[in-house]
Amino acid sequence: MKKNIIIVLLLCALLLCGCGKNEPAQSGYTVTDMTDRVISLDAPATRIVALSASDCEILFALGAGDTLVGRGEYCDYPEAVESVPSVQSGYETNLEQIIGLEPQVVIMTKMGQTVEQVEALSNAGIAVVVSDAQDIDGVYRSIALIGSLVGKSAQADALCKSMKSSFENIDSKGDGTETIYFEVSPLEYGLWTAGSGTFMDELASLMGLKNAFSDVVGWAEISQEQVIARNPDYIVTIAMYYGEGATPVDEIMARAGWQDMTAIKNGKVFNADSNEISRPSPRLVNAFESLYEFVYGA
Amino acid sequence: MEHKGGKKEGLSVLTYIALSVFTLVTMLLCVCLGSVSVPPDELLSSSIILNVRLPRVLCVALSGASLSLCGAAMQGLLKNPLADGSTLGVSSGASLGAVLAITLSISIPSLPFAGTMVMAVLFAFLSLIIILSLAYKLDCSLATNTIILIGIIFSMFASSMISLMMYFSSDRLRDITRWTMGTLSGSSYTNALVLLVTLALCAAVILSRASELNAFAIGEDNARHIGVNVRRERLIILIAVSVLIGVCVSVGGTIAFVGLVIPHMVRLILGPNHKKLLAASMYCGACFLMLADLVARVIVSPLELPVGVVTSLIGAVVFVFIFFRSVRSRHA
């Protein structure tokens, strides 16, 4: 279980590192991925294995879902992706399974790969493309990268444009004085929040809110006392509700010692969809819209 | 000093007072200090203190006392200085029980956490029985190496069972185990009360068996020869230890190091006599875990460290220090 913490810490470290800043080449069938690796293909890819959920979502959003011949085990959106054969991803990435699916390209994140794995895949004649968005800008680049990979750059452009306009086209915007607290894991398992460098932080600042834990980097375990002392105006939890016991919102409202907080008094507690709000996928727009609705009303 | 007359073997009243005062001071310190600083005049009215910090400090103190007591009892019972909930696989067993309860949705109506707790206690006890009977089959003298080896193997088995269950079960379990099995950060007064009652009952059972534990610590055969009902006493102590570890795990997750090292340190200072060792271990365990938790809470504020990281860090250093000092004084 401690391992999980290490993984999260590693993730935070990676978040800090940032990623390649080069614009991917749009011409022909040579693409530069997000670690500046140049990949040449004879034609647009038609057989793809995507290991991260967000890349699967992007493929489907571009109308290229049919190119998927394999997906990471945690890919679950849209529903159609469930019929694609699932392969083990992450630290236990199953190379034999992937090679057996005979893809032309494997799309993975920086974290989900080791040098040995990339080498083994290259030796099997499979191109490895890294899509590793750490912010909304990165998501645009991921979309462009995947678009050019499957020969759908126009659709990719359109998708990015529509996302941009959704983010910018808002009626009201805060002045950065109101604070919002994102809760990644509930009290029962130790409080974890999303600090700076996360999508939640970025979405909040897009609508003029200040992340109450902007001094924290990435996802981190924080002190309950600090949450109470910082007294945020809004509380957003991304806990899942499993249909029994108190809902995540009710549980937060009922916490001992939290009753005097502004957000609790005003009933400003919201349960966001954890996948929408934490994945670098086009659905960040949905997360943004529901968050906006929660803060400013419909 | 106090037992020079040979009549009194336990701690003197003065020692008890000193230990109690030290524990209370530590507790006060841990309540006053925290990630958020509260002005002294608001200490008694602050919601942070009353609703967040105090219940947590209480739970931490009670867990520390419980784990140390269990460690001391098992180290004596098995005549094995390496015995502890974590080294024997009892904690992993308890975790397995808790996870099983969550997977099978075993719950007792109106007592939401009781299902997990009962399963944790049950599995802690089952693990102990399995580990000990395996060890007996292999080596009836219950040698240190055998028992630790089996404990480690059982720990691994329990962990892989948990992973296996996570693999096949709902997202919910994946969620629960992702953030370590429980933590003391969300402690409530209810948790503290449960711990207090359990500790009071089990400590009464264990402390009243100080003579028996002394006999076991000298040797099981010797215990039998002087008239200890070996089978019965061992079972009673094992049950008390399992209940205590099971409840601790279900409230605060597995905290390593406390149960192993605190009794060891106390033994180096006060000697192995359980009439002193058990009570002193409880006090020291409570203080140690409270201080470790304090460090975990404040050192990287507003972030929090898992308390296990701190217990291992401080514990290892303090242990080496005491160990060297006691070796040197023995040679001097």
Next chain:
Amino acid sequence: MLEVRNLTVRYGSSTIVNDVSFDVARGEWLMLVGPNGAGKSTIVNAISKGIPYTGTVLFEGKDISVYKPIELARRIGVLAQGQRVGYSFTVGEVVRLGRYAHKKGFFSSGCDDDTSVRRALEITGLTEIENQSLLTLSGGELQRTFLAQVFAQNPQLLILDEPTNHLDLVYQKQVFELICNWVKEPNRAVISVVHDLDLAKCYGSQSLLLDRGRIVDLGKTEAVLSQDNLKKVYSMDVYGWMRERLARWSD
């Protein structure tokens, strides 16, 4: 006092003690003698309930399995062979544990207990090192510590497995004289395993000669340790060798 009937101890497929029966009466000191592997210690272990056996062992006419452990400990004291200690208990703490079976209430540690402990420490010559850790003791001191514990236990029947192991001559003599006097008090008896045939002959009122788990002879020590018996069991001229050794000690 003690009646052993058809005692048989098996370990796996091998029979360590085969159908052994004997009695120990008040005031007797029974020596269990025989070569290595004869089953002497196994008999002691069976009676002191360490290992499973078949047959019956009666103490004062009642089967020993009927007694509660604590009742038995008030009547039978056992000194086992080869104590291994792990923790640094003091000599006094170990000896005081001998009073375990006699403690009356929860916190009682009466003067009765204390005098027994003092006396046990005294007669074993341990008073000086009462507060010393077991880990710092010599083999002899350790043996005397556990002997003192059995004395503190104040039983009627003393079962000793190699009581003078690790002891130098002074203490060998002392311990045997001690037990010799102890058994003279009314209502007491001793069973001991000894290797040293000299000591068996000197102190044992009765002897039980064993070979490969079976009784070779049982009765008065004089008769049991006869030239023929010993020759048969040890396959050597024990008497001859003893005499030869003694001859060297003449001035």
